[in-house]
Amino acid sequence: MKPWSAGLLEQVGTRRHLHLFLDFDGTLSPIAPTPDAAFLPDRARAVLERLVARPHTTVVIVSGRTVETLARKVPVPGVSYVGNHGMELIVDGEREEDSVATQARPAIARLGAALAQLVGTRPDVVLERKGISLCVHTRLVQDERAREALEAEVCAMAAAETTLESYRGKRIVEIRPRGARHKGDAILHVLRAAHGEDWDADCNALFVGDDVTDEDGFRALGGRGIGVRVTDGADVESAAGYEAKSVDDALGLLEALAGVRGSGKREALEERGT
Numbered sequence: 001m002k003p004w005s006a007g008l009l010e011q012v013g014t015r016r017h018l019h020l021f022l023d024f025d026g027t028l029s030p031i032a033p034t035p036d037a038a039f040l041p042d043r044a045r046a047v048l049e050r051l052v053a054r055p056h057t058t059v060v061i062v063s064g065r066t067v068e069t070l071a072r073k074v075p076v077p078g079v080s081y082v083g084n085h086g087m088e089l090i091v092d093g094e095r096e097e098d099s100v101a102t103q104a105r106p107a108i109a110r111l112g113a114a115l116a117q118l119v120g121t122r123p124d125v126v127l128e129r130k131g132i133s134l135c136v137h138t139r140l141v142q143d144e145r146a147r148e149a150l151e152a153e154v155c156a157m158a159a160a161e162t163t164l165e166s167y168r169g170k171r172i173v174e175i176r177p178r179g180a181r182h183k184g185d186a187i188l189h190v191l192r193a194a195h196g197e198d199w200d201a202d203c204n205a206l207f208v209g210d211d212v213t214d215e216d217g218f219r220a221l222g223g224r225g226i227g228v229r230v231t232d233g234a235d236v237e238s239a240a241g242y243e244a245k246s247v248d249d250a251l252g253l254l255e256a257l258a259g260v261r262g263s264g265k266r267e268a269l270e271e272r273g274t
């Protein structure tokens with residue numbers, strides 16, 4: 001990955017339209033001690049408002065959170081939302097849900113109820129029920145073997161539901177409908193709906209994200225769009241072509257983009273630092 005300052009702005013402005021896809025946690029907002037505590041910094045809100053007002057520019061927030069939570073956390077008029085890692089969208093005010101996810105709702109509800117029985121009274125485990133997905137947070141379980149056993153039990157319970165799949169992250173177990181849209185699928189879905197199959201003829205697409213699930217988005221864009229991974233200085237493997245070192249660095253990129261004029265003119269650098 002190259003630092004975004006080396007050449008990214010040259011690529012943007014070569015097409016009429018700019019479609020920006022932005023992750024929330026760790027990209028627009030610093031990672032908070034608990035999911036509820038995360039908020040949109042004033043600097044991020046200001047630049048999103050400028051980007052939405054820019055001609056031929058679309059801004060989409062892409063996250064594992066639900067679209068309702070995103071709309072509450074990022075209340076910027078004109079912004080669209082992709083939630084639940086790609087399974088649900090609010091675009092131009094219209095809510096849409098992946099049909100694979102919809103069909104799995106009863107299985108998610110069943111497993112959610114069973115997991116609530118298992119961990120509902122434990123103060124050290126958080127069960128997040130997100131409608132079409134589930135998330136078990138085990139960060140607070142002190143004993144390593146107890147956490148291992150609990151996560152294994154959760155995965156075994158999920159495996160009993162054939163329409164669902166589970167995966168283990170950092171002290172977290174995520175459960176989602178098998179074969180449902182991921183972030184990359186959702187990004188391509190939005191681009192095709194707005195610009196057709198040859199979306200890149202008319203549109204520069206850019207995705208900024210910081211986590212493993214964002215790699216689906218970078219891979220989906222491939223050489224047709226631009227990926228930026230927020231690394232916090234860590235040495236990570238990524239399908240993104242560019243790197244932002246921190247949330248502040250990513251916001252600096254967005255401020256520079258807000259200064260890039262539409263319709264093929266590139267005047268970004270004039271406005272940098274203002």
Ligand SMILES: [Mg+2]
Nearest residue numbers: 023025026211
């Ligand atoms: Mg993130």
